[in-house]
Amino acid sequence: MTHPNPTAAMLVIGDEILSGRTRDANMHYLAGRLTEAGIDLREVRIVSDDRPAIVEAVSGLRRAYAHVFTSGGIGPTHDDITADCIAAAFGVAIGVRDDARAILQAHYDKAGTEMNAARLRMARIPDGATLIDNPVSAAPGFTIGNVHVMAGVPTIFQAMVEGLLPTLTGGTPLTSDAIRILRGEGDIAGPLGDLVARYPGLSFGSYPFQKDGVFGAQVVVRGQDADAVAAALGELRAAFPE
Amino acid sequence: MTHPNPTAAMLVIGDEILSGRTRDANMHYLAGRLTEAGIDLREVRIVSDDRPAIVEAVSGLRRAYAHVFTSGGIGPTHDDITADCIAAAFGVAIGVRDDARAILQAHYDKAGTEMNAARLRMARIPDGATLIDNPVSAAPGFTIGNVHVMAGVPTIFQAMVEGLLPTLTGGTPLTSDAIRILRGEGDIAGPLGDLVARYPGLSFGSYPFQKDGVFGAQVVVRGQDADAVAAALGELRAAFPE
Numbered sequence: 001m002t003h004p005n006p007t008a009a010m011l012v013i014g015d016e017i018l019s020g021r022t023r024d025a026n027m028h029y030l031a032g033r034l035t036e037a038g039i040d041l042r043e044v045r046i047v048s049d050d051r052p053a054i055v056e057a058v059s060g061l062r063r064a065y066a067h068v069f070t071s072g073g074i075g076p077t078h079d080d081i082t083a084d085c086i087a088a089a090f091g092v093a094i095g096v097r098d099d100a101r102a103i104l105q106a107h108y109d110k111a112g113t114e115m116n117a118a119r120l121r122m123a124r125i126p127d128g129a130t131l132i133d134n135p136v137s138a139a140p141g142f143t144i145g146n147v148h149v150m151a152g153v154p155t156i157f158q159a160m161v162e163g164l165l166p167t168l169t170g171g172t173p174l175t176s177d178a179i180r181i182l183r184g185e186g187d188i189a190g191p192l193g194d195l196v197a198r199y200p201g202l203s204f205g206s207y208p209f210q211k212d213g214v215f216g217a218q219v220v221v222r223g224q225d226a227d228a229v230a231a232a233l234g235e236l237r238a239a240f241p242e
Numbered sequence: 243m244t245h246p247n248p249t250a251a252m253l254v255i256g257d258e259i260l261s262g263r264t265r266d267a268n269m270h271y272l273a274g275r276l277t278e279a280g281i282d283l284r285e286v287r288i289v290s291d292d293r294p295a296i297v298e299a300v301s302g303l304r305r306a307y308a309h310v311f312t313s314g315g316i317g318p319t320h321d322d323i324t325a326d327c328i329a330a331a332f333g334v335a336i337g338v339r340d341d342a343r344a345i346l347q348a349h350y351d352k353a354g355t356e357m358n359a360a361r362l363r364m365a366r367i368p369d370g371a372t373l374i375d376n377p378v379s380a381a382p383g384f385t386i387g388n389v390h391v392m393a394g395v396p397t398i399f400q401a402m403v404e405g406l407l408p409t410l411t412g413g414t415p416l417t418s419d420a421i422r423i424l425r426g427e428g429d430i431a432g433p434l435g436d437l438v439a440r441y442p443g444l445s446f447g448s449y450p451f452q453k454d455g456v457f458g459a460q461v462v463v464r465g466q467d468a469d470a471v472a473a474a475l476g477e478l479r480a481a482f483p484e
Contacts, residue, residue, distance in 0.1 A: 017269075017270075017273065017286075018273055018283045018284065018285075018286065019273060019274075019277050019283070020270060020271075020272075020273030020274030020275075020276070020277050020283075023270045024269075024270075027259075027266075027288075028259075028262060028265045028266075029262075030262075031259065031260055031261060031262030032261075032262030033262075034262070035261050035262050041260045041261070041262075042260065042289070042290060042292075042295070043260075043287065043288065043289050043290075043295065044259075044260065044286075044287065044288040045285065045286070045287050045288075046269075046285065046286040046287075047284070047285050048284060048285075053284070053285070174261075176261070176263070184355065185317050185318050185319055185360070186318045186355070186358060186360045186361035187358075187360075188319065188360075189318045189319045189320065189360030189361075189363075190358070190359070190360055192319055192320060193319070193320045193360075196320050203257065204320070204321065205257050205258055205291070205321055206317070206319040206320075206321060207258055207264065208317060208395055209395070210378075210379075210395070210397060213457060217319075220258065220263060222261070
């Protein structure tokens with residue numbers, strides 16, 4: 001018997017992605033790692049560096065999903081407002097915390113960098129949060145309730161995810177396999193719809209492509225039951241021999 | 243005196259992005275093009291191929307923003323449920339529409355492909371919508387109210403965006419026109435490069451397609467000078483007679 005996996009949402013905070021200047025990398029990374037961990041990413045939102053937008057998104061997502069992962073807005077500059085917004089969403093106070101300040105101070109002492117007011121902002125942590133380790137540049141992320149707040153810089157984000165994931169309870173990792181069918185989706189739809197009806201425990205996706213003179217679709221089969229995934233793939237191979 | 247730019251949100255529909263299998267490309271493309279057009283992209287949401295999730299997202303976003311652009315879920319397979327969800331979000335009926343069916347039929351007749359039930363699903367359009375041209379593979383998108391519904395395949399999404407954008411009122415109005423050239427991009431590149439050099443005030447985009455044995459490119463010309471756009475299009479037509 002299978003159990004439903006924990007659900008998750010991601011909130012990406014950053015004007016630069018909405019303006020098209022930067023292409024987000026963290027969403028794709030987190031999506032892959034959560035799938036491997038058996039945590040079911042259901043929704044992603046991208047909002048700008050705007051306090052009401054962030055507070056509203058966090059407030060909604062944390063009630064709807066088992067986990068919420070955020071990316072961006074925890075640096076030292078005036079537009080890094082994520083920690084304050086998270087505190088507001090939870091209705092708790094926020095201030096410089098001694099353990100976070102000590103982590104930063106040790107890092108700057110080692111580097112011969114001076115602590116200043118801007119850097120100290122990165123030690124501001126909402127009351128009741130636990131820190132997420134930042135092995136890259138020291139300034140920590142944090143978890144409060146079911147919300148995990150991480151940096152936007154991809155190398156830091158990824159290091160934080162790797163530290164955080166083992167502390168979360170995942171579900172059954174999904175088995176996923178795919179077949180490339182060199183036919184139009186209009187020809188694939190009928191036999192595929194038949195399979196969908198006969199394998200209710202699996203999910204089927206059809207993703208058309210057109211590349212270098214070849215067209216067809218990648219049909220992906222996913223589920224917790226690896227034998228059923230293999231059986232469905234076998235039927236598709238038989239229906240669409242190469 | 244300046245006026246605030248129109249606001250926009252994007253809704254990306256697709257399990258394959260949330261599972262980490264595919265990295266979204268349409269968001270980054272739309273973000274850049276909206277910025278150029280003077281339309282202010284404020285929020286992006288990515289949801290799975292799940293009816294309640296899509297209906298709720300569309301219902302919320304269309305009330306909060308001047309424009310909503312969607313990507314994905316309008317093909318012929320069982321997981322293509324976007325059109326039905328949009329109809330539900332607007333509370334209107336949906337069915338096969340004659341003009342959409344005629345577009346598809348003409349496309350399949352030309353390609354020697356048979357119309358079947360799956361392909362006919364792509365002619366299902368919510369009541370009151372206007373069609374968005376699909377120069378790549380015929381199956382149209384549509385606009386209903388302030389929601390613009392487009393395909394997920396990046397070449398098709400981009401061509402639809404290029405057809406749609408000139409019809410919207412942005413902060414920086416541009417004239418845009420396009421020509422469909424049934425030649426490989428390798429043949430188009432030389433004459434097109436010459437045009438690009440001689441019309442420095444215009445921007446040229448080439449969007450290749452390959453579908454059902456027909457291949458070529460949609461070449462889009464954009465600029466604030468409508469006469470120059472028309473002149474450049476005329477030169478392209480002369481260089482590549484049908």
